[in-house]
Amino acid sequence: MTILKFAEHFPDEESCKLYYKKVREKQGITCKKCQCVKHYWLKDKWQWQCSNCRFRTTLRSGTVMESSKLSFKMWFAAMTFMSFSKKGISALEMQRQLGHKFYEPIWAMMHKIRVSMGKRDDLYNLEDMVEFDEGYFSVETSEKDKANLKRGRGSEQQMNVAVMAESTPLEDVKTGQKKSSCRYFKMKVLKTHKSEEINEVIKDNIEEKVILFSDKSTSYVDIEKYVEAHLTEKSTKETTKTTLKWVHIAISNAKKTFLGVHHKMKGIYLQNYLDEFCYKLNRRYFGEYLFDRITIALVTCGK
Structure with a gap:
């Protein structure tokens, strides 16, 4: 995904959250409490509720983004920069591009994304x-x-x-x-x-x-x-x-x-x-779809 397409598809925080919700639902939601896979969406809470035990699951819960204080848009922007650059990008440059005050949370976010990539590839021999x-x-x-x-x-x-x-x-x-x-x-x-x-x-x-x-x-x-x-x-x-x-x-x-x-x-x-x-x-042949694959890795490979 290019920067121009990122700006077009994800202009605000809500658009990023809606896309993340869509990816999570496609991959499937499993209740932490009873392992039930049937849920319904609570729009005003931005959470899923288990149809069996009524336990609630947040958008970030069980994914790499869990416990992160960075916004969805900042995560999505980082994924965009990491996907369109074949040679990669340093944490210092990522911090500069995202305009974040502190280096450490950006560095940690990028490593969490890399760990998810590794876990995803480990699924295949x-x-x-x-x-x-x-x-x-x-x-x-x-x-x-x-x-x-x-x-x-x-x-x-x-x-x-x-x-x-x-x-x-x-x-x-x-x-x-x-x-x-x-x-x-x-x-x-x-x-x-x-x-x-x-x-x-x-x-x-x-x-x-x-x-x-x-x-x-x-x-x-x-x-x-x-x-x-x-x-x-x-x-x-x-x-x-x-x-x-x-x-x-x-x-x-x-x-x-x-x-x-x-x-x-x-x-x-x-x-x-x-x-x-x-x-x-x-x-290497995924082109602009690499962003979508990274999102799936973040959703499926846990925190």
């Missing part, structure tokens, strides 16, 4: 053929964070990330030239290089009936137990351009995005930034 590798991302770490980080390439400020790309091999019938196309991506921060953690990432994010491609890292020795087939190649420059092409393109693009938008990223929030990057990358 990668299928068919998957490329798997690891990348190192530079972060700012405190003394407290360092205890949870693993040194990467000689630097204490490098965090290891498992990167997965669902790819499809293609062959030109006339020329016989082979290439691949990508569909969906996932990135998960790793605390260690141990095979046990790699195995958990595979189980949680990739379907069993998958052909998985990776290099010959010693951390990947057990992957074959969790997928249909595990094909490995020695890590070389050629491997990164062919077998693991999309994984390394994603790593490179993510690093460029973070470097261009965020002055510093703390290690404990890296997963949130990765979730936003993958969420928008996985929906």
Whole structure:
């Protein structure tokens, strides 16, 4: 959604609330008290009332917006800025655009949106053929964070990330030239290089009936137990351009995005930034409908 369309569709607080109400009702309202799904709307209260126990549910209740003091219009404006910008937007710039006096609530709101994006993508696993590798991302770490980080390439400020790309091999019938196309991506921060953690990432994010491609890292020795087939190649420059092409393109693009938008990223929030990057990358063809998908994520993925 563009800024002009945002101004047209959501000119005031009420228009934002009505749209949020519509999305919530489409996704379904469940009573916290008795789990009943039948409700009726109390227009003067801006609440739903359970048909069974008469318990009331507010517009924000059970969603990411619960307990937030920011207006619906400010949330919607933030979602608009985060959806139309492929490269993302910093919290400081968001604060400036929204004209809010304080930085902290804007920063917290953006991270809540990123967490919702991550939860939404976690509902789906990668299928068919998957490329798997690891990348190192530079972060700012405190003394407290360092205890949870693993040194990467000689630097204490490098965090290891498992990167997965669902790819499809293609062959030109006339020329016989082979290439691949990508569909969906996932990135998960790793605390260690141990095979046990790699195995958990595979189980949680990739379907069993998958052909998985990776290099010959010693951390990947057990992957074959969790997928249909595990094909490995020695890590070389050629491997990164062919077998693991999309994984390394994603790593490179993510690093460029973070470097261009965020002055510093703390290690404990890296997963949130990765979730936003993958969420928008996985929906790169949605165009103006990305705003609608983000709204659904905020409604369905809880606070």
